[in-house]
Amino acid sequence: MLLLQLLINGLQLGAIYALTAVGFSLIFGATKIFHVAHGAAFTIAAYLFWWTTAVKGWPWPLAAGLAVLAAVVFGLAMERFIYRPIQRHEGAFFTVFIAAFGVQIIVQNLIGTVFGRGFVSVTTPLSRSVEVLPGLFVAPVAALAIVLAVVGFTGLTIYLARTHWGMAMRALSENPDLIRVFGLDPGRVAQYAFAIGSAIVVPGAIFTAMTAGLNPAVGAHVMLISLAATIVGGIGSLRGAAYGGLLLGLAENLALWRLDPQWSEAVTFVVLFLFIIFRPAGFFGRPHAAK
Amino acid sequence: MWAYFINLAVLISINAILAVTLNFILGYAGIFSIAHALFFGVGAYTATFVAMKFGAGFLTATAAGMLLAALISLALALPALRVRGEYFVAASLGLQMLAVTIFTEWKSVTGGIGGLTNIPPARLFGFAVTQPEHFLLLSLLALGLIVLVIRALVRSSFGRSLKAIRDDETAAWAYGKNVAIIKTTAVVVSSALAAVAGSLYAFYLSFINVESFVLDTSIQLMAMVIIGGTATLLGPLIGTVLILLLPAALSYLPYLPVTEIGSIQQIVYGLAMVLLMIYRPGGLWGFQDAPPSSKSGTA
Numbered sequence: 066m067l068l069l070q071l072l073i074n075g076l077q078l079g080a081i082y083a084l085t086a087v088g089f090s091l092i093f094g095a096t097k098i099f100h101v102a103h104g105a106a107f108t109i110a111a112y113l114f115w116w117t118t119a120v121k122g123w124p125w126p127l128a129a130g131l132a133v134l135a136a137v138v139f140g141l142a143m144e145r146f147i148y149r150p151i152q153r154h155e156g157a158f159f160t161v162f163i164a165a166f167g168v169q170i171i172v173q174n175l176i177g178t179v180f181g182r183g184f185v186s187v188t189t190p191l192s193r194s195v196e197v198l199p200g201l202f203v204a205p206v207a208a209l210a211i212v213l214a215v216v217g218f219t220g221l222t223i224y225l226a227r228t229h230w231g232m233a234m235r236a237l238s239e240n241p242d243l244i245r246v247f248g249l250d251p252g253r254v255a256q257y258a259f260a261i262g263s264a265i266v267v268p269g270a271i272f273t274a275m276t277a278g279l280n281p282a283v284g285a286h287v288m289l290i291s292l293a294a295t296i297v298g299g300i301g302s303l304r305g306a307a308y309g310g311l312l313l314g315l316a317e318n319l320a321l322w323r324l325d326p327q328w329s330e331a332v333t334f335v336v337l338f339l340f341i342i343f344r345p346a347g348f349f350g351r352p353h354a355a356k
Numbered sequence: 357m358w359a360y361f362i363n364l365a366v367l368i369s370i371n372a373i374l375a376v377t378l379n380f381i382l383g384y385a386g387i388f389s390i391a392h393a394l395f396f397g398v399g400a401y402t403a404t405f406v407a408m409k410f411g412a413g414f415l416t417a418t419a420a421g422m423l424l425a426a427l428i429s430l431a432l433a434l435p436a437l438r439v440r441g442e443y444f445v446a447a448s449l450g451l452q453m454l455a456v457t458i459f460t461e462w463k464s465v466t467g468g469i470g471g472l473t474n475i476p477p478a479r480l481f482g483f484a485v486t487q488p489e490h491f492l493l494l495s496l497l498a499l500g501l502i503v504l505v506i507r508a509l510v511r512s513s514f515g516r517s518l519k520a521i522r523d524d525e526t527a528a529w530a531y532g533k534n535v536a537i538i539k540t541t542a543v544v545v546s547s548a549l550a551a552v553a554g555s556l557y558a559f560y561l562s563f564i565n566v567e568s569f570v571l572d573t574s575i576q577l578m579a580m581v582i583i584g585g586t587a588t589l590l591g592p593l594i595g596t597v598l599i600l601l602l603p604a605a606l607s608y609l610p611y612l613p614v615t616e617i618g619s620i621q622q623i624v625y626g627l628a629m630v631l632l633m634i635y636r637p638g639g640l641w642g643f644q645d646a647p648p649s650s651k652s653g654t655a
Contacts, residue, residue: 088451099445099629147633150634151633151634151637157639158388158442160633163582163629164634165631167626167627168626168630169626170575170625171622171626171627174622174626175623178620208476288449289449292442292449293446293450295445296446300440300442327460328457328461330453330457331454331457333450334447334450334453334454337450338436338447339442341435341447342435343444343462345439
């Protein structure tokens with residue numbers, strides 16, 4: 066029964082991780098920008114949701130809408146004011162990475178200064194666990210997280226496969242010059258990728274606020290999960306990032322069967338390291354992803 | 357006041373060792389390690405363990421720390437450097453977080469959250485270094501030696517190979533350079549030398565705990581290198597001095613609550629990292645050498 070409980074918790078956490086990692090992977094795939102400030106978008110959205118609902122008592126749809134807006138604005142601002150000026154003179158991985166890291170540090174400390182460094186969480190009737198079977202507790206949010214992850218991912222896949230901008234985004238990752246030939250502006254396409262990739266962290270941010278709780282350092286954890294899931298799944302594969310996130314969430318929870326909770330990050334690392342050793346291309350990576 | 361300056365100078369020289377060794381891989385080899393604080397910690401805990409359990413002197417304790425740091429970095433670098441640069445970033449981030457858990461949980465060796473106290477003073481040639489002034493001399497000597505080693509390495513054919521790999525890995529490979537071995541060696545050398553700083557730190561404070569070896573420390577070290585200037589010899593030293601003087605400078609500002617100084621310090625160097633990357637990617641001192649570029653970015 067404990068195992069089943071851990072499996073369900075793992076699915077819920079994995080769903081959250083999957084959505085977050087897919088956002089990171091989408092941005093990386095389309096723009097080749099290693100957006101480590103993705104965790105900052107997550108932190109901003111989560112804290113805004115917590116502040117508007119738990120502190121101000123605003124209705125949650127409004128709060129969720131504001132969180133989406135904040136994440137999208139943050140993503141677009143990063144693209145417009147940080148990444149684009151850097152890429153104008155040189156597009157090195159190094160400079161982009163350091164700048165994004167700097168933003169992550171700033172956001173984490175600003176939030177710590179404004180909202181305090183302790184743990185905060187949002188309690189709703191949805192996060193109260195119900196005993197569905199003797200000894201098996203499931204909170205409605207768990208089901209909601211899984212459903213939303215599936216819907217979100219399916220929607221994104223359809224968007225990328227069927228719509229004009231979705232196709233442009235996939236094309237951008239393959240060949241930026243060709244985009245220009247077809248009369249599209251690569252900058253615009255990149256902005257779409259940032260807007261969608263950032264918006265998609267919001268469900269994960271809200272569910273984390275409702276379940277595990279938040280602290281300002283949550284961004285670093287999100288960053289590790291996003292990077293690990295992207296590598297485990299195979300760089301450049303959205304499907305891979307989703308499965309990678311799911312696997313990490315499951316592994317983290319199933320490990321609780323034998324280990325104490327403080328080892329959860331160790332489990333993430335072990336999974337990541339095993340993949341780097343034995344299957345560096347990840348689940349769905351192209352065989353030559355490793356150069 | 358004198359004691360304050362001595363203390364600051366010792367801490368600056370210890371951090372400068374870390375910044376210089378990090379710069380060796382970050383600046384010259386283009387390898388992005390977020391795990392430098394971990395090797396600092398391994399050096400500190402190992403030296404303490406060897407000194408307290410076996411009564412070892414400074415040199416033996418430091419050598420033990422260097423050896424362990426070298427082995428751990430080898431285990432990290434061998435698989436993670438075979439593939440793309442992003443893998444090493446992720447793997448080092450993961451290892452750093454794992455290390456913090458181990459430093460906190462392995463209570464019999466690391467003392468857990470409480471840390472280890474009453475570390476005996478460093479013994480060097482039968483001589484106990486207890487005076488802060490003498491310790492400053494010792495740490496400056498270590499820093500000087502390490503700077504010389506790094507300088508010699510950078511100017512050797514090994515250093516030229518590193519820079520060639522940083523600028524174009526495929527081209528270096530085509531010229532017959534064994535890219536994986538050269539990069540791995542650089543990481544091992546850098547990590548082993550970082551352990552020296554750990555040993556100095558432990559013997560100096562005679563107290564260590566996990567707080568000194570967390571992710572934030574790794575980030576601060578990275579900021580020192582970047583702000584000062586990557587791939588220069590002086591840059592990391594300048595960056596170290598600037599960042600370590602920052603809290604003292606901030607405490608002179610009025611209306612600043614003391615509890616927020618740590619956060620504001622981090623915000624300041626976060627901001628400095630962002631602005632430098634946009635306007636001056638080579639860092640403050642980085643005008644002689646071109647900023648490192650990696651093939652992973654879009655050109």
